[in-house]
Amino acid sequence: MVDPIELNDALERVSAFLDGGDLAGAVDYLRTLHPADSAEILAELEPEEQASIVDRLQVGELAEVFEQLDEDEMAEVAQHLDVEMLADVLDEMEPDMAADLLGELEPEQAAEVLEQMEEPEDVASLMTFAPDTAGGIMTSPPPSLRRFWTVAEATSFLRKHYEEEEDFFYLYVLDRHARLIGLVNLKSIILAGPEQTVEEIMTRNVISVRASADQEEVAQLLQRYDLVSLPVVDEEERLIGIVTIDDVIDVIEEEATEDIYRLAQMSPDSEIYSPIPEAVRNRLPWLVVNLGTAFMASAVVSLFEGTIAQAAVLAAFMPIVAGQGGNAGTQTMTIMVRSLALKEIEPRDTLWALWHEARVGIINGLTVGVLVALIAWFWQGNPYLGLVIGLAMLGNLIVAAIAGVIVPMVLKSLRIDPALASSIFVTTCTDITGFMLFLGLATYFLYYLL
DSSP states (O other): OOOEEEEHHHHHHHHHHHHOOOHHHHHHHHTTSHHHHHHHHHHOOOOHHHHHTHHHHHHHHHHHHHHSSSSHHHHHHHSSSSSHHHHHHHHHHHHHHHHHHHSSHHHHHHHHHHHHHOOOOHHHTTTTTEEEEEEHHOOOOOOEEETSSSSHHHHHHHHHHOOOOOGGGOEEEEOTTTTTEEEEEEHHHHOOOOTBHHHHBBBBBOOETTTTHHHHHHHHHHHHOOOOOOEEEOOTTEEEEEEHHHHHHHHHHHHHHHHHHHHOOTTTEEEEEEEOHHHHHHHHHHHHHHHHHHHHHHHHHHHHHHHHOTTTTTHHHHHHHHHHHEEEEEHHHHHHHHHTTSOOGGGHHHHHHHHHHHHHHHHHHHHHHHHHHHHHHHHHHHSHHHHHHHHHHHHHHHHHHHHHHHHHHHHTTTTTOOOHHHHHHHHOOOOOOOOHHHHHHHHHHHHHHH
């Protein structure tokens, strides 16, 4: 049994072996760990240390470690192997992982490695699909059953062709044209009589997906139907691969990270230790866009310079109105973007979402508006100032709720990712509306504010 370890302690132990010149000790220690732990430690080492350790690991060991690395980490470690050794390692890996690694290499290098592999066909076929599709994350189809076989024949087939327990997800049934026509689980095989046919015990309603389907859709199907694998078919319903739950876990993490970064207008490839020029290139353009929208809000404020000059106390409350509106808009927008991503709502549901969020905005606006009005009254001793900021807060929170619904829906209808651009436009709406309401009302009640 392999127990979970504290990775920092394990990394320090490997580093101590290497610092002491005991390379054999470091390699032997890594062999005692789970491949996932070994992979994470290997990825943290310096390139020369990686090279020295990789040189001492066997092909099968390297294959297990490579399958636990991220794509970019696989590519980095692969640079320490010559073409023949890398080809041997890829032959031992699952075809989908091997295809991912080759996709990270230069085309000339990938072609050279493929040429050296003993069984490149499965890997090469997977590389024809876009990496973020079902075809790009699937692995080769498992050996499949025929409907006219008896259970005894199917059992004999399984013993011959299924060597590892992780291969047993579902057993797929194909017709003579390799079209997917059914599914059998192991429980049905075990409980059925030996003379029963596969057709008698198979399920005909099989959930499948096209190879061109987006990987996020694949993840949603597996989650919705509680599946551990999902068959991938071509336009003729022929089985061409399967996507397993472990592949989809990586997709869920990747998509979640991508959506979080996009809400902040950052590249999905951004990392805390990204090179400075790359980090600036990813972030600066959206800061410039935000600067443009900020000037729009400033232009609204400039319309009321006279009012602010006569009642300077208004300047102290302007950030409160704009800030609360931005926060409320972000709350609604985040819920909308998530719901659109999970396909919980569609653009046709806009009116229902508007009605729901508008009521939330009214209740929140009344509550926060009354609260801030009372604070402003007691703080400055002027009930009219409380009235102005209270009404402005109510109006801005209602606008925030409406903008938080409409902006993502419009972007979705225009085929623009709502996660990428919604926050800029929602914040612009709340800033402009908040300043307009607050300063407009202040101008109307200016006599009472002096």
